[in-house]
Amino acid sequence: ETGVTQTPRHLVMGMTNKKSLKCEQHLGHNAMYWYKQSAKKPLELMFVYSLEERVENNSVPSRFSPECPNSSHLFLHLHTLQPEDSALYLCASSQDIGGSSYEQYFGPGTRLTVT
Amino acid sequence: AQSVAQPEDQVNVAEGNPLTVKCTYSVSGNPYLFWYVQYPNRGLQFLLKYITGDNLVKGSYGFEAEFNKSQTSFHLKKPSALVSDSALYFCAVRDPQAGTALIFGKGTTLSVSS
Numbered sequence: 001e002t003g004v005t006q007t008p009r010h011l012v013m014g015m016t017n018k019k020s021l022k023c024e025q026h027l028g029h030n031a032m033y034w035y036k037q038s039a040k041k042p043l044e045l046m047f048v049y050s051l052e053e054r055v056e057n058n059s060v061p062s063r064f065s066p067e068c069p070n071s072s073h074l075f076l077h078l079h080t081l082q083p084e085d086s087a088l089y090l091c092a093s094s095q096d097i098g099g100s101s102y103e104q105y106f107g108p109g110t111r112l113t114v115t
Numbered sequence: 116a117q118s119v120a121q122p123e124d125q126v127n128v129a130e131g132n133p134l135t136v137k138c139t140y141s142v143s144g145n146p147y148l149f150w151y152v153q154y155p156n157r158g159l160q161f162l163l164k165y166i167t168g169d170n171l172v173k174g175s176y177g178f179e180a181e182f183n184k185s186q187t188s189f190h191l192k193k194p195s196a197l198v199s200d201s202a203l204y205f206c207a208v209r210d211p212q213a214g215t216a217l218i219f220g221k222g223t224t225l226s227v228s229s
Contacts, residue, residue: 002158002160004158006158040221041221042218042219042220042221042222043159043205043219045216045217048216056216058216090158090159092158092159101147101164101166101211103149103161103164104159104161104217105161106151106158106159106160107158108156108157108158109157109158
């Protein structure tokens with residue numbers, strides 16, 4: 001295992017529901033990331049946190065709301081999603097972002113289906 | 116702007132044969148280059164990276180990659196493929212001058228037949 005866990009592994013939600021994805025890293029890293037992986041498309045970076053501060057937000061719709069209460073935990077709060085939001089959501093962490101040479105460690109992902 | 120291309124959606128090889136998964140990149144400066152592998156229902160796993168130094172980089176599971184600056188390529192190679200190598204492979208690039216984003220290719224499915 002990579003040291004990054006994600007829960008739940010699978011989630012089915014209606015368009016009016018509110019749910020949250022959780023990510024936890026046990027590696028002592030300072031940076032955490034949310035990615036969206038859709039079929040036949042490159043990974044899309046959604047959010048980057050460094051030492052609990054958001055440092056990057058790639059034009060993600062407001063129906064996705066991240067939260068990073070400490071350097072080990074990252075949440076993605078979901079509300080009023082659309083069917084096209086169905087995808088695999090991956091969390092990752094890295095030692096830091098400043099050096100830019102650090103590899104990222106990924107969790108197993110949450111498979112989200114919006115009905 | 117930085118970008119990365121994996122020109123092949125799928126690569127098929129027989130077990131025991133050498134394999135190559137291609138990657139080309141475009142950045143304005145000197146790139147940081149990475150390879151990741153994704154097995155079914157799993158997240159991405161780091162294989163290897165090139166930051167500086169020797170153009171031939173060795174990584175996990177017997178994989179290696181060669182950085183070629185003139186051809187702006189970073190192809191992944193293995194001398195002898197295993198059926199268990201069958202997976203989705205992603206090349207990624209970061210321009211250290213351009214911020215934090217790691218740009219991924221769309222992925223190449225490697226299928227190794229026995």
